[in-house]
Amino acid sequence: MCGDEARSLTALNNKPSGADVQALPRRRNERAIHGVADIVGVLVAGNSKLDTDLALAVKTGNAEAVARALRIVGDEQAAPELRAALVQALAEAGNGQVVPAIIKILGRGGLVGLRKAVLAVAGKFDDARIATTVITGYEARFAGEPGLRDAALRLLASRREWVNLLWAEIAAGRIRPREFSDDVVQQLEAYPDPGVAAAVRKHWVNLRPRLSSAEKVAEAARLKKVIVGRGALGDAARGQTHFAQRCASCHQLWGEGGSIGPELTGYERGNPDFWLTGILDPSLEIHEGFGTYTLTLTSGESLLGLLVKQDANGATLRDLAGQMHAARTEKIASLTALPVSLMPEGLLAGLDDAALRDLFSYLMKLQAGGSKAMRMIR
Ligand code: HEC
Secondary structure (H helix, E strand, O other), X not given: OOHHHHHHHHHHHOOOHHHHHHHHHHHHHHHHHHHHHHHHHHHHHHHHHHOOHHHHHHHHOOHHHHHHHHHHHOOOOOOHHHHHHHHHHHHHOOOHHHHHHHHHHHOOOOOHHHHHHHHHHHOOOOOHHHHHHHHHOHHHHHOOOHHHHHXXXXXXXXXXXXXXXXXXXXXXXXXXXXXXXXXXXXXXXXXXXXXXXXXXHHHHOOOOOOOOHHHHHHHHHHHHHHXXXXXXXXXXXXXXXXXXXXXXXXXXXXXXXXXXXXXXXXXXXXXXXXXXXXXXXXXXXXXXXXXXXXXXXXXXXXXXXXXXXXXXXXXXXXXXXXXXXXXXXXXXXXXXXXXEEOOOOOOOOOOOHHHHHHHHHHHHOOOOOOOOOOOOOO
């Protein structure tokens, strides 16, 4: 994004900055290609697990299959994984007959996995009862489990009309702004609607302070002293815990973690500047294949995620819950690239010096296993 920032952050290397600025993007692009392959790999593996013949038949619109699927979806004795796969198939086929079952599932407790899967696709249907069911049960059935809470808020943010219900809940103090994950706030910010923009500024202005470029440079210099200074060896095993809490939902390192961001087990790990630039300024340079997009459908649904596939037939987005959303061209109202990374800023907030050393010794350690921090390269 901003070349000056690139130069000032890489200038921390004390090397001729021109060379770094040129070298960095080339290496990064190679990594990006692996990242996309990873996503596609996960996609294929995920689908083959859940797709049953019945789900496929539902997607083709076969009436008998639809009737059977609806029976299974409403059957509380049926396997939750199968019910989830069939709700997804029916939603993907745009079959509104599944709405009563969706409302019933969201109106009860338990079955966390099933409810998460249903929340991820329920936004396909323009039916206010879905939103009110989630809102009414928010405190009792969704707020207590982080994954469910995220999925519930992401759903409510996914349709312009439902967003108004959110504001009312926030005003009444029943839903709190700090419960929203960054991607949901980003999704709200992306509505081309001055009213929504004003409300977002109002509710989140103090929650997510973004550093200015000058502050980022200063913060990078401070952090670098903490993590590479004398006696800066942290405990990689403790660092792994911080990684699990703050990074692993999106990144793989040593085989642990998600694949929303690029795999981090690469050769630049020994370079503190690689980490500091990546963490302090995620939007500085957005890798090909990792750009954030909003997809608005003609049905009114709006989604935020990575663009996994786009061709003449349509586009596929992968949201932060890992859910794939495929839309045919004629159903797409707009597809817009956002100038910001899906990776939020401020991820190191609240870590003291000791914790920072632990995290970075885990990030920079030489190999899997063993907790010895690595020698610093410089
Ligand atoms: C919400 C998902 C998410 C979380 C959480 C997250 N990241 Fe990222 N990260 C991404 C995405 C997406 C990219 C690719 C972004 C881009 O190019 O803008 C990325 C890019 C990076 C990069 C640059 C990689 C490269 O090859 O240049 C680094 C380094 C990084 N992340 C480190 C971290 C660390 C360390 C944490 C935890 C403290 C973390 N990330 C947490 C999503 C995330």
